[in-house]
Amino acid sequence: MGRTLCVWYPDWPLRRPDAPPDRPSQAVGEDNRVIAVNLLAWEAGVRHGMRRGEAEAVCPTVVTVASDPAIEAVRFEPVARAIEELIPKIELAAPGLVFAPVAGAVNYYGGEQPLVDLIVKEVDKVTGSGFKIGLASGPFAAQRAAERADPLLIVEDDAEFLASLEIASLGSEELAATFRWLGITTLGALAELPRDAVTTRFGQLGTQAHRLANGLDRAAQARRIPPDLDVEESFSPPLENIEQAAFVARAMANRLVSELRAHGAAPHRVEVTAEAADGTTRVRTWRNRDPFDEATLAERVRWQLRAWLDSARFRSGPGIRGGVVRLRIAPADVSDTGRQLALTDDARSVAEAERALIQTQAIVGIDGVMQAKPKGGRAPKDQVEWYRWGEEVPDSTMSAPWPGRIPNPSPALVPPEPPVLEVEWDGGMPTRVRLGSRWVEVLSWAGPWRDIGRWWEGQRGCDRYQIVTSAGAFLCEVRGTVTYLAGVYD
Numbered sequence: 001m002g003r004t005l006c007v008w009y010p011d012w013p014l015r016r017p018d019a020p021p022d023r024p025s026q027a028v029g030e031d032n033r034v035i036a037v038n039l040l041a042w043e044a045g046v047r048h049g050m051r052r053g054e055a056e057a058v059c060p061t062v063v064t065v066a067s068d069p070a071i072e073a074v075r076f077e078p079v080a081r082a083i084e085e086l087i088p089k090i091e092l093a094a095p096g097l098v099f100a101p102v103a104g105a106v107n108y109y110g111g112e113q114p115l116v117d118l119i120v121k122e123v124d125k126v127t128g129s130g131f132k133i134g135l136a137s138g139p140f141a142a143q144r145a146a147e148r149a150d151p152l153l154i155v156e157d158d159a160e161f162l163a164s165l166e167i168a169s170l171g172s173e174e175l176a177a178t179f180r181w182l183g184i185t186t187l188g189a190l191a192e193l194p195r196d197a198v199t200t201r202f203g204q205l206g207t208q209a210h211r212l213a214n215g216l217d218r219a220a221q222a223r224r225i226p227p228d229l230d231v232e233e234s235f236s237p238p239l240e241n242i243e244q245a246a247f248v249a250r251a252m253a254n255r256l257v258s259e260l261r262a263h264g265a266a267p268h269r270v271e272v273t274a275e276a277a278d279g280t281t282r283v284r285t286w287r288n289r290d291p292f293d294e295a296t297l298a299e300r301v302r303w304q305l306r307a308w309l310d311s312a313r314f315r316s317g318p319g320i321r322g323g324v325v326r327l328r329i330a331p332a333d334v335s336d337t338g339r340q341l342a343l344t345d346d347a348r349s350v351a352e353a354e355r356a357l358i359q360t361q362a363i364v365g366i367d368g369v370m371q372a373k374p375k376g377g378r379a380p381k382d383q384v385e386w387y388r389w390g391e392e393v394p395d396s397t398m399s400a401p402w403p404g405r406i407p408n409p410s411p412a413l414v415p416p417e418p419p420v421l422e423v424e425w426d427g428g429m430p431t432r433v434r435l436g437s438r439w440v441e442v443l444s445w446a447g448p449w450r451d452i453g454r455w456w457e458g459q460r461g462c463d464r465y466q467i468v469t470s471a472g473a474f475l476c477e478v479r480g481t482v483t484y485l486a487g488v489y490d
Contacts, residue, residue, distance in 0.1 A: 012096025138217025163188030238323025266291030277322030411487025
């Protein structure tokens with residue numbers, strides 16, 4: 001396994017105006033876990049991987065900002081170019097995290113230390129201090145070395161270095177908790193276990209963890225993939241709009257992953273090549289620890305295109321000038337992990353449906369194709385969350401008690417803005433409902449369910465009733481003296 005260099009910025013998502021450098025600051029990802037901290041937050045006990053609430057309990061004064069990977073990728077492009085000047089092939093795992101195989105560069109510059117000194121010098125010119133560098137055999141050990149560097153750590157013996165690390169270094173808190181329960185607290189203790197026993201108990205995830213603990217990084221299983229699976233598109237006129245780039249990236253990513261899926265494979269690494277209108281060509285390699293799926297690959301390609309286009313637009317570096325006339329995505333490391341289909345799965349039909357939705361989204365706009373998922377809430381309109389098709393499913397809470405929640409079943413129709421409904425009341429009981437030009441008698445009813453509303457935002461509370469008539473069943477909200485139609489039951 002070749003030696004790998006890792007350049008890591010622990011605080012890259014925090015290099016923005018709304019993250020004050022003189023206060024403890026943290027950035028959280030979409031899963032609400034900490035992905036970046038500054039030095040003050042680190043000294044206060046905030047660590048990567050913590051949940052936001054846990055981190056704020058450790059340091060109540062911490063400033064929290066939401067990560068924006070697209071913007072971060074644009075800002076990281078000058079750093080990537082600086083490293084690329086010295087090592088031609090680099091791999092971006094995320095904005096602020098770069099891996100580079102150094103075998104050829106070490107021979108050219110006369111050793112690892114001279115190469116690292118040059119990297120430090122060039123990167124320091126672009127961003128100043130704040131980065132860490134680790135050098136080891138394989139990306140996993142190199143990243144662990146960078147996390148412990150001050151600011152540089154060169155590992156000579158991966159197995160010896162990894163043996164003393166805590167089991168949490170694997171990156172999976174669930175797996176680490178299970179190992180701790182079994183009395184395994186370090187990677188060295190895990191490495192001493194028989195591989196067959198780990199595989200039997202933990203399956204593929206445990207086997208991968210055992211390999212990493214022994215200093216054997218993820219090795220993609222080589223497969224004979226036909227060369228024509230590379231996807232390529234040409235554009236006339238050139239592609240200059242970021243939204244258009246997003247549509248193109250999603251369509252090409254879908255095509256590539258679908259074709260690889262037919263061979264039972266998925267890429268861990270892809271090479272993105274863009275040709276500019278002036279004839280220049282830019283190439284960048286992206287790596288992912290898990291196999292790329294359509295959404296993740298499309299996201300990485302979109303980030304890279306935005307970085308190149310913005311770099312040229314603001315003349316901050318050699319980006320793509322005049323727009324993109326040709327775009328190519330080629331798989332590099334290919335693996336069959338995580339792509340086992342069930343007997344009843346129809347991958348081709350799924351791929352065709354996804355392509356149709358991509359084309360529809362390209363026509364009607366990114367907000368024109370939406371998906372829905374259930375979530376917790378008191379009112380029926382609060383129990384459904386909409387999100388754009390193709391984006392990650394939002395993490396919604398379902399298990400909260402939700403006092404005042406309407407019991408099942410839910411209404412079949414929920415108007416976006418509840419209209420006024422005329423209801424006659426007698427001693428707090430509904431007696432008649434006006435439907436159009438006629439009144440109908442109330443046959444039965446239930447309620448009220450009291451909702452105090454978001455009083456801290458000035459929202460008024462209401463009482464909800466279920467009313468059954470000969471013409472149908474309705475969900476009503478009574479606010480003050482006015483009754484509103486909140487839903488219609490089927």
